[in-house]
Amino acid sequence: MRDLLRSPEFRIALAAIAIFSIFGLKSSSFFTERIWRGILIAAGDLGFLILGETLVITAGEIDLSVASTWALSAYVFLTIANAGVDPMLAMILVLLLGFLIGYANGFCKARTGIPSFLVTLATMWIIRGVVFVINPTSYSYLKVETVLNQILLGYIGMVPAVFIWFIALTAIFTVLLTRTRFGSHVLAVGGNLTVARNIGVRIERTKTLCFILSSLMAALGGIAMIVEYKVMNPNSGMAATFGAGLEFEAIAVCMMSGISPTGGRASFPAVFIATIAYASFKSGLILFGLPGYWYLPFTGIMTFILVGLHLVGKKKTSS
Amino acid sequence: MRTEIIISIMAIAVATIFSIAEPSFFTYDTLVLVAILSAELGFIALGMSFLIATGEIDLSAAGVLALSVWVYDGFATGLGFSLPLAVVAVIALAISIGFIHGYICLRMGIPGFIVTFVGMIIWKGILTAITKGEHEGYLGDKTTLFTNVLQGYVGMVPAVFIWFIVFTAIFTVLLTRTRFGSHVLAVGGNLTVARNIGVRIERTKILCFILSSLMAGVAAIFFFNRQFYVASDVMVEAPLFAICACVVGGCRAGRANIVGTSIGVITIIIIQRGLYIAGVPATLYMAAVGIVLLVFATIHIKWKEIHWVGVRRK
Numbered sequence: 001m002r003d004l005l006r007s008p009e010f011r012i013a014l015a016a017i018a019i020f021s022i023f024g025l026k027s028s029s030f031f032t033e034r035i036w037r038g039i040l041i042a043a044g045d046l047g048f049l050i051l052g053e054t055l056v057i058t059a060g061e062i063d064l065s066v067a068s069t070w071a072l073s074a075y076v077f078l079t080i081a082n083a084g085v086d087p088m089l090a091m092i093l094v095l096l097l098g099f100l101i102g103y104a105n106g107f108c109k110a111r112t113g114i115p116s117f118l119v120t121l122a123t124m125w126i127i128r129g130v131v132f133v134i135n136p137t138s139y140s141y142l143k144v145e146t147v148l149n150q151i152l153l154g155y156i157g158m159v160p161a162v163f164i165w166f167i168a169l170t171a172i173f174t175v176l177l178t179r180t181r182f183g184s185h186v187l188a189v190g191g192n193l194t195v196a197r198n199i200g201v202r203i204e205r206t207k208t209l210c211f212i213l214s215s216l217m218a219a220l221g222g223i224a225m226i227v228e229y230k231v232m233n234p235n236s237g238m239a240a241t242f243g244a245g246l247e248f249e250a251i252a253v254c255m256m257s258g259i260s261p262t263g264g265r266a267s268f269p270a271v272f273i274a275t276i277a278y279a280s281f282k283s284g285l286i287l288f289g290l291p292g293y294w295y296l297p298f299t300g301i302m303t304f305i306l307v308g309l310h311l312v313g314k315k316k317t318s319s
Numbered sequence: 320m321r322t323e324i325i326i327s328i329m330a331i332a333v334a335t336i337f338s339i340a341e342p343s344f345f346t347y348d349t350l351v352l353v354a355i356l357s358a359e360l361g362f363i364a365l366g367m368s369f370l371i372a373t374g375e376i377d378l379s380a381a382g383v384l385a386l387s388v389w390v391y392d393g394f395a396t397g398l399g400f401s402l403p404l405a406v407v408a409v410i411a412l413a414i415s416i417g418f419i420h421g422y423i424c425l426r427m428g429i430p431g432f433i434v435t436f437v438g439m440i441i442w443k444g445i446l447t448a449i450t451k452g453e454h455e456g457y458l459g460d461k462t463t464l465f466t467n468v469l470q471g472y473v474g475m476v477p478a479v480f481i482w483f484i485v486f487t488a489i490f491t492v493l494l495t496r497t498r499f500g501s502h503v504l505a506v507g508g509n510l511t512v513a514r515n516i517g518v519r520i521e522r523t524k525i526l527c528f529i530l531s532s533l534m535a536g537v538a539a540i541f542f543f544n545r546q547f548y549v550a551s552d553v554m555v556e557a558p559l560f561a562i563c564a565c566v567v568g569g570c571r572a573g574r575a576n577i578v579g580t581s582i583g584v585i586t587i588i589i590i591q592r593g594l595y596i597a598g599v600p601a602t603l604y605m606a607a608v609g610i611v612l613l614v615f616a617t618i619h620i621k622w623k624e625i626h627w628v629g630v631r632r633k
Contacts, residue, residue, distance in 0.1 A: 108613065112613075112616065112617045112620060112621055113620050113621070114613070114616040114617065114620060115571075117376065117432070118562075118566055118612060118613075118616055119613070119616075121559065121562070121563075121609070121612070122609035122610065122612045122613040122616075123609065124609070125605040125606050125608060125609030126606045126609045126610060128602050128605065128606060129602055129603050129605065129606025129607075129609070130606070131602075132600065132602040132603055132606075133603070248436050251433065251436075252433065252436070252437065255429070255433055261428075261429065261430040261433070262430075291448070291451075293444075293447050293448040293451055293452060294444070294448045295444075296440055296441075296443065296444030296447060296448075297440070297441050297444030297445045297448060298444075299440065299444075300437045300438075300440035300441035300444055301441060303437050303440075304423075304437055304441075307429055307433065307437075308427060308429075311427050311428060311429075
């Protein structure tokens with residue numbers, strides 16, 4: 001019982017239920033198919049970035065470049081698929097690009113010893129710059145029908161396909177972290193670097209692999225986004241700034257899941273629930289009828305509450 | 320002095336390139352603007368350098384600055400305080416925000432950049448909600464003695480740049496000549512050693528958070544006395560650029576270089592204005608700043624391992 005109360009999954013699930021109840025009581029239209037379809041799609045879209053980010057944080061690093069990689073992948077996929085390249089080939093090329101970005105992040109980190117916050121801050125800006133250079137104008141459609149349409153769009157029962165992918169990827173990452181040697185290495189590297197080195201874990205290799213997986217997930221997310229929405233900027237703004245700020249949202253959701261901020265401890269099921277809780281909070285806020293200007297502070301306060309939730313009843317870790 | 324010399328050479332080189340490429344860069348107006356913008360970003364960067372030296376990061380500066388500007392205007396216009404008197408309110412606000420950030424970061428164990436990022440969302444969000452995203456101008460007297468002291472000219476030099484030099488001097492003394500400065504470096508350098516020699520770690524870090532917010536408040540006072548308007552989206556890129564300036568200037572956990580940071584700020588502003596005059600969009604100058612950041616961070620960390628013209632340095 002004590003373990004249950006202390007487990008991050010239980011706490012975040014409780015918070016999610018609280019959020020659902022508040023919105024459900026306040027607005028009768030919260031528990032409708034239309035709203036939940038939106039919530040699940042939003043969770044699925046954001047999920048790609050969050051899963052990769054979680055792995056990097058577990059290894060004791062941070063990746064700020066995910067949202068830029070996301071935008072770049074989406075744009076590159078759109079361009080080469082429109083140019084007549086076979087969509088599957090285009091996807092492989094974009095994933096290769098994601099691999100290279102992740103490798104570059106990991107390489108810079110390992111070879112120069114610059115903290116990953118700064119390395120990925122720099123690559124975040126540089127990749128944004130690349131998006132801008134190759135796409136000075138803003139508006140372009142994905143014109144081709146691809147196999148991916150059938151995989152990513154559509155519904156299984158009432159559940160959006162992209163959400164099913166999120167479930168599947170969460171399962172894969174859970175297995176990766178808890179059942180494989182690589183997962184143990186990630187936990188060891190994040191938990192105690194000295195011990196990890198002494199038992200023979202190749203630290204830089206493990207961390208670089210985490211960066212690569214994070215960028216690969218961001219590239220996948222970008223492809224999924226462009227296939228779903230067909231256009232770079234579904235809402236507003238230039239393609240070059242599309243998704244700017246998402247990297248911090250992804251990190252905040254990771255923190256809501258009760259992950260150890262310094263690495264070494266993470267739970268993908270908790271991340272999964274936190275993503276749904278966050279997406280439902282953002283969607284539900286609209287139902288409250290607040291003026292739009294108040295969304296930002298409320299999201300911030302909510303983030304604090306959800307992050308703080310995991311600290312209740314825990315012994316203070318000395319800084 | 321090594322770091323300062325490298326960055327100065329870099330700044331002069333960049334300025335020379337821009338002057339050759341764009342003759343309109345090397346004019347009095349542009350240089351004055353570079354000085355003014357450097358000073359405003361510089362205040363934030365100076366506060367940030369201490370925080371970076373303790374191993375934390377503050378992403379909230381733009382939010383604190385915008386909220387401070389609003390409070391400053393509120394006290395000056397709404398409550399009828401004179402401009403110098405309203406400064407007290409801004410300083411009180413900035414100190415309390417810094418204390419809240421530091422307290423949450425250290426007492427709850429949430430990493431500083433998450434606390435300050437969420438703080439940024441909340442402070443900026445509150446101001447957006449209040450101002451409804453619009454700009455509000457200041458209607459009071461814009462030519463008081465106080466405004467002149469902050470934003471006038473001494474000869475040809477803008478006063479704010481002289482203030483920037485004064486603050487750089489104050490921070491240098493604070494870092495190198497006071498007990499607090501040694502504590503900051505000890506906390507960032509080796510936590511265990513710092514604890515064992517009796518440094519109060521939490522207090523030092525919270526003081527650095529306060530210092531960082533306080534300098535954002537100071538920047539807000541100077542900003543308001545120049546621009547005279549309130550908006551939630553002023554200087555949004557300030558915190559990340561300030562971090563860059565600190566890193567370019569040679570700050571990292573356990574190490575701080577105040578003069579280097581100041582020159583780093585000037586370098587970044589030269590790049591920004593130069594590219595702006597050349598017609599390059601904002602997204603691209605941020606990429607340029609990113610490259611500068613990577614290069615300088617590498618130089619600072621790897622200096623001893625780089626072979627310069629075949630000579631092995633110690």
